[in-house]
Amino acid sequence: MAAHVPGSLHHLLLLLAAALPASALRFDLHSGHTKCISDDIKVGAMAVGKYHIVAPDDGSLSSSSQQQLPDSHRISLRVTSPYGNSLHYSENVQSGNFAFTASEAGDYLACFWAPDHRPSATVAFEFDWRSGVSTKDWGTVAKKGQVDMMELELKKLEDTIKSIHEEMFYLREREEEMQELNRRTNSRMAWLGFLSLAICLSVAGLQLWHLKNFFERKKLL
Structure with missing residues (x-):
């Protein structure tokens, strides 16, 4: 039987996990479809995101291989605030990044979609979205502060x-x-x-x- 974890402890564990270094998540996106990821961000917190298409052989795309991919291997992204304000928009790209400081509290949405192609294609991409303390580059802090x-x-x-x-x-x-x-x-x-x-x-x-x-x-x- 699974042990019961109190609500406050559960939140604490989630926050500690969020503070640890996180790797990018991989998603599959079909042509003509949309996939949205949400993140609950408080006012004043900084958020950064990076995304790029993954090659069909499961390897990350290099600058030379990007030019050889078909038009179907492109994605578009729009990031919106809880009240629907657009914070970032990219269309038909193979990689990109964004950064913003939250001015509204609530769920921020990052919606990806792929061009509609026939025959249908599946585009794999990796997305790394961090907010709060996890956005800091501790390696740079160590170098600068010695x-x-x-x-x-x-x-x-x-x-x-x-x-x-x-x-x-x-x-x-x-x-x-x-x-x-x-x-x-x-x-x-x-x-x-x-x-x-x-x-x-x-x-x-x-x-x-x-x-x-x-x-x-x-x-x-």
């Missing part, structure tokens, strides 16, 4: 702790927003229930009044 490995690890740990602390406050705010939304929804549903009951009682009263008048006119009462 610090030893222990100090570098301490800096990483400090930034990770700060990120977790900020993320916990962010999650708490989102939870409070959801609770407030639930309270408003329950209040509206209660008023709607009372209104529906009042309408039903009014219709029932009108029907009884109509039947009473009808029977009185027919002298059945």
Whole structure:
């Protein structure tokens, strides 16, 4: 039987995992289709992304092999904010990157699509999307600051702790927003229930009044 992990610990484990170096994810995209990836980013956090097509032999594309690929091995990308603002757009490319600082809190969408070709083709691409503390280039920090490995690890740990602390406050705010939304929804549903009951009682009263008048006119009462 699987062990139960508390919610707060689960969030903490997710945040620690996000702070570790992550490799790019690989996706398959069919011609004429769209694939969207979302990431929940808080206000003020920096996000960077890199993407490139993978050659059919499972190897990453080199600059010379890119020119030999057919037109079907190209992708387009649009990155949008939670309120639908466009942050990045590329059309019919084989690789690219983007970076932005989030001005809205919520789910950011990166939508890829491939040209519609006949016969249909499958385009494989790798996508690496990072936000927050994981966007920092620690190798550059070590070179510029000329610090030893222990100090570098301490800096990483400090930034990770700060990120977790900020993320916990962010999650708490989102939870409070959801609770407030639930309270408003329950209040509206209660008023709607009372209104529906009042309408039903009014219709029932009108029907009884109509039947009473009808029977009185027919002298059945």
